[in-house]
Amino acid sequence: MNTPSLPLLTQLNSLFHQAMHTVAPSERIVSTLERPKQSSHGDYAYNGALQLAKSLKLPPREVANKIIAALPENHLIERCDIAGPGFINVFVKSSAKQQVIQEVLKHKDAWGNTTLGHDRKLLIEFVSSNPTGPLHVGHGRGASFGDSLANILQKAGFKVSKEYYVNDAGRQMDILTLSTWLRYLALFGSKIALPSNGYQGEYVMDMAKLIKDKWKDTLYHADEFVLLHLDAPEEDGPEEAVEKYMDALIARAKFLLKEHYESLHQQVLALQLKDCQEDLQAFGVSFDEWFSEASLFHSGAVKKVVEELDQKGYLYRQDGALWFKSTAFGDEKDRVVQRENGIYTYFASDIAYHANKFERGFDVIVDVWGADHHGYIPRVKAALSALGYNTERLTVPLVQFVSLFRGGEKVQMSTRKAQFVTLRELREEVGNDAARLFYILRKSDQHLDFDLDLAKSRSNDNPVYYIQYAHARIHSVLSKWAGDTDSLVKSDLSLLNLDHEFNLMQLIEDYPDIIGAAAKDYAPHTLAFYLKALASELHSYYNSQQFLVEDESLCRARLALILAISMVLKDGLKLLGVSAPLTM
RNA sequence: GUGCCCGUAGCUCAAUCGGAUAGAGCACCAGCCUUCUAAGCUGGGGGUUACAGGUUCGAUUCCUGUCGGGCACGCCA
Structure with missing residues (x-):
């Protein structure tokens, strides 16, 4: 039927x-x-x-x-x-092709929804940058990719949860805390230099000032107490010595500050998280859950999962450390879960985190990682297999690096010297829309050359404006017509028989399949290319035909078509986190 | 050295998970605004898909090898 x-x-x-x-x-x-x-x-x-x-x-x-x-x-x-x-x-048959216009007008932003996901629960984790400094342009790509993908998966019928894994446990946070403390001491005239492996960025000084305003001299200790029996290594000394010195300073801070150390730690973490959340929020990216790594230690989840691996016979002790036999599951070598000094590795808490994801009952688990972590996938899957989870439910799309280009020259970035462009700076320079779209204009696993000049240019070279302009043009026509757009659903569509018109019908007919393909392949760029093609066909049609023609039936039919197109453009842009302005 | 990813027009990139004559944009050349926004449109030239084999009705796509590039190979995260 x-x-x-x-x-x-x-x-x-x-x-x-x-x-x-x-x-x-x-x-x-x-x-x-x-x-x-x-x-x-x-x-x-x-x-x-x-x-x-x-x-x-x-x-x-x-x-x-x-x-x-x-x-x-x-x-x-x-x-x-x-x-x-x-x-x-x-x-x-033409009538079957024309039918799609009515379908789109009826369903509006529900056009393109598919049942591919069958309401399965899906967890997508992305960004998950260490809260030790501002997000940079690399994180931006992960944010844009993850959020767009989440939107697409939701439209494709998955029940999607978005999650950010907060690495609030471990040494990096201690280093940030110490860096802040040293900057704070400097405000009181301290001469202690920040070690080269500390966090050098200006935001650390900002935090130090804020903490001085708030807590006054509560955290102050004189240099001779801070450095008692400690010798700073030479500037170009061996890396190991610098790391040792850092650990000693952290231990000294804990000793001198006592319970205040934990307060400072919490304060620093809170400030960084807030900054990160505000940054992402402004970028149009939100999360359902900010999952704390530290909570896995507090709840005993890490200990529990390591014990479970031990009971199943997958752990052994060597050189004082506790090793997981990941080679038994195809990994290249075995991995340490607990160090000689009794501290769990990051790998251990990550096993606990992923076990937790499975325990929460998600049917599909997606980890969006930087491509430099690709070697890490086999060991996580190995551990999950050992625990009896079906690792086919876990997929890890990789996001490659981003290079910025300005004036044809590559912008040099270096994490060591804190010379990196932040996401915030990028947003301020090119705007959210351009940033969101440019990030997903390439397949995620390919290096991205981000052309800042192009992203800023108000020209036909800029795909952002190209797509938005198509949307704005349609609304310009509709507002000039000034009729009731809801009534257009009753137009006589059999009057639309031009090649341009059939091409456009075909494109909006394909929208559900584009969503399905983008969801299946975890490939938001597919949608971006589709929107460019749709905008292109619309511009072409616009230039060849007049819409507000005397023949009222024909006029209404054409307006029905372009209204349907504007709905698809708007919905597609929304999925990619890009605005669809009515005028430009 | 080992593993993973990549190599497509001068440049930046696509190509419907093996389909028919490999497509866009930029750049270059020639045109289109007294008409709904020219941030637009129309036309033109441009390729041994890095290279060599293999699998089959059919390969940019899958397999093997070579060359070239990126990343990863810690009791770091």
Whole structure:
């Protein structure tokens, strides 16, 4: 029966599925219809005959004939041609193509929703930068990618939770706390230099000032007490000595500050987290959960998960440390979970964290990581396998590095010297919309060359404006028309028979499949390219035809089409975190 | 040295998880505003998909090797 709310492609696939079943009841061919590259090859092409030919021991073109003959009665297909080695080229009736406009106008921003996810619970973790300093442009890519992907997955029918893993335990936080304290002491005239492996950024001094304002001299200790029996290593000395000196300073801070150390630690963490949250919020990125690493220690989850691995016989002791036999699960070498000094490694808390993700009942778990962490994946999966979890439910899309270009020159960045461009600076320079879009304009696992000049340019070279302009143009026309847009759903769509118009109908017809493909491949860039193509076709149509024509029926039909396009543009941009202005 | 990723037009990148004649944008050349926004449109030239084999009806896509580039190889996170 006719079910108009199903996308055209779904209905056609169903017809061919039935035909295939008639021709070869025992075969299970999963071929689906595709858009051919050339329009002369029909609106859709089917390659099922090619796939079936071998097992039926018949020429493909003959099989194609049988399939066509077996197609059920329908009002969608105009005709089928057999072409090339045995493709079936399907030509769809105009009325079936025009129908999509009404569908979009009826469903509005629900057009494109798919049931791919089947309401499965999905957890996506991204950014998860150490709260030890401002987010930089690399984190921005992870934020843009993760948030856009989360939106797309949600539209594709998953129940999505977004999570940020806060590394609030461990040595890095201690180093930040100490760095802040030394800067604080300097405000009282201290001469102690910040070690080279401390945090050098200006934000550390800002925190120091803030803490001095708040706590006055509560945390002050004279240099001779801070440095008692401690010798600062030479500036270009061995790295090991510098690390040792840092640990000694941290121990000294804990000793001198007593319970105040923990307060300072908490204060520093809170300030950094707040900064990070505000930054991301302004970037249009929000999270459902900020998951604390420290909570895994406090709850005993880390200890528990290590004990469980031990009970299952996957741990052994060597050189004083506790090792996990990850080689038993395909990893290159075994990994330490507890150091000789009794402290758990980051790996240990990460096992506990991922076990926790599984225990919370997510069907699909997505970790968005920087590509430099790719070597870390096998050991996490190994540990989860050892604990009995199905690691096929965990996927780890990798996000590659970002290089900034200004005036054709690469902008030099160095974490060591704290010479990195922050996400905040980038947003201020190019704006949120350009930043969000440029980040996902490349496949995530490819290096990204971010052209700052292009992102700022108000020209046709800039894809952000190009897409937004298409949306604004449509609304400019609609506001000039000044009619009731809700009434356009009743337009006579059979009047739309130009090539441009059919091209546009085809594009908005494809929107659900684009969402599905982007969700399946974890590839938001697919959506960005689609929106560029849709904007391009709209601009082309705009230049070739007048919309506000005297013939009222034709005028309303064309307005219905462009209104539908504006809805898809707006929805797609929203998924990517980009605004859709009504005027520009 | 070992593992993972990548190599497509002069440049930046796509290519519907093996499909038909590999596509866009930039740059270059030639055109389009007394008409709904020219932040736009129309037309043109440009390729041995790094290289060599293999798998099959069919390969940019899958396999092997070579060359070239990136990343990772800690009791760091």
